[in-house]
Amino acid sequence: MxxxxxxxxxxxxxxxxxxxxxxxxxxxxxxxxxxxxxxxTAPKNLSQKSPLKAAPDFTVTDEAGNPVKLSDFRGKPIVLNFWASWCPPCKSEMPHFNKLYSEKKDDVVFLMVDYVDGERETTETGLQYVRDQGFDFPIYFDTEQEAAKAYEVTSIPATFFINTDGKIVTSFQGAIDETSLNEDIQLILN
Incomplete structure (x- = not known):
């Protein structure tokens, strides 16, 4: 019992x-x-319904170590993507960026910003990954996380679509598919 x-x-x-x-x-x-x-961290489009927010300026470095500012591309539509070579969702979306970069590089600036923390990601590992995959787009390195802080990036991948007026039209958190990437690029081209 x-x-x-x-x-x-x-x-x-x-x-x-x-x-x-x-x-x-x-x-x-x-x-x-x-x-x-x-x-x-779920993939989603974060379209803004309120007035568009100005895209914060930042400085990153290019492959040669030269400083590059977002404002250097003023007047052009910009796709700003934060990624790292250790990030599986980042890796899954990179071929879409490469394809659309090849098709639209004359009309849109692609800022593929490697989130370099010095531990999990270094400029060397990011550059090697892009070379090993044969991607054509230029990459930039956020070694001080200045860009990530300016855009309040708390997880990667994260993509921001900036129009010719320097305003963030929309953003996407998580891995973006080719169709969504192309649709959001169209928003900043119009």
């Missing part, structure tokens, strides 16, 4: 635990859904 009571109590305790987990999950899920435009 004692074992039956213990089993019943254990079963009730487990059921109570599952109930608490369910309630917590439901609450957190609804909170998460309400905050889709914050720090979620």
């Amino acid at each position: 004692n074992n039956k009571i213990k089993t019943i109590i254990a079963g009730l305790a487990f059921a109570a635990f599952l109930g608490i987990v369910y309630v917590g999950y439901t609450y957190l899920s609804s909170s998460y859904q309400l905050n889709l435009n914050t720090n979620s």
Whole structure:
């Protein structure tokens, strides 16, 4: 009889635990859904419904170590992408960027910014990855995370689409597919 009571109590305790987990999950899920435009890592287009925000300026370095500013490209539409060679979602989207860079490089500036932290990512590992994959787009290195801080990048990949007026038209958090990338490029070309 004692074992039956213990089993019943254990079963009730487990059921109570599952109930608490369910309630917590439901609450957190609804909170998460309400905050889709914050720090979620799920891929999403973050189109702005309010007035367009000016794209913050920053300085990164090119492959030769020369400083390059976002403002150097003023008056041109810009695709700004933050990535790293250790990031699987970044790797999955890179062929799309390379293809569209080949097609649109005369009309759009592609700033492929490698998030260099000096530990998981170095300029050498980023450059080697791009060379090994045969990508044609130029890469830039955010060794001081100045660009990432200016754009409040908390997870990668992250892509920002900047129009000729220097305003962020839309952004995308997570790996972007070729269709979405092309559609968002069209927004900054018009």
